[in-house]
Amino acid sequence: MKNNSPKKLSFLKVAYGVLNAYVTTLFLILALSAVFYFSSLSEEFVPKAVIAVTALSIALGSFKATRDLERGGWLHGGLIGLFYVALIIIVRFLTDGIAYSPHIVLDLVIGILIGAFAGAIGVNL
Numbered sequence: 043m044k045n046n047s048p049k050k051l052s053f054l055k056v057a058y059g060v061l062n063a064y065v066t067t068l069f070l071i072l073a074l075s076a077v078f079y080f081s082s083l084s085e086e087f088v089p090k091a092v093i094a095v096t097a098l099s100i101a102l103g104s105f106k107a108t109r110d111l112e113r114g115g116w117l118h119g120g121l122i123g124l125f126y127v128a129l130i131i132i133v134r135f136l137t138d139g140i141a142y143s144p145h146i147v148l149d150l151v152i153g154i155l156i157g158a159f160a161g162a163i164g165v166n167l
Contacts, residue, residue: 051117055107059122059157060129063103070095100126100153101160108164119161120154127153 074091077083103126104119111118127149134140 059107067099104160105164115161115165120158123153123157
């Protein structure tokens with residue numbers, strides 16, 4: 043039986059989910075680079091593949107972090123997606139110096155939605 047206590051946000055779970063998502067990204071990007079290196083795929087597929095890797099990493103990180111929670115999976119997952127994308131934006135800003143663009147807001151919204159959806163699934167499975 044589920045506990046009806048008030049929802050508590052676990053920042054440790056969010057940090058675990060973000061770290062897990064980045065580790066997943068690292069391994070998937072390494073695998074993806076090997077596929078591109080050893081195959082004849084053109085470079086036009088790289089941006090689409092990176093978006094897919096990012097989405098999959100957020101989803102897996104959110105799912106794994108919320109598996110043992112009783113409630114609030116969507117909130118934890120959404121925060122995982124937010125922090126994952128925000129950290130990428132900050133690093134991109136520090137290295138490339140890019141200014142604000144509408145794509146940044148879209149990336150944040152999509153990251154939050156993917157994380158919230160995967161977090162909700164993680165709590166309910």
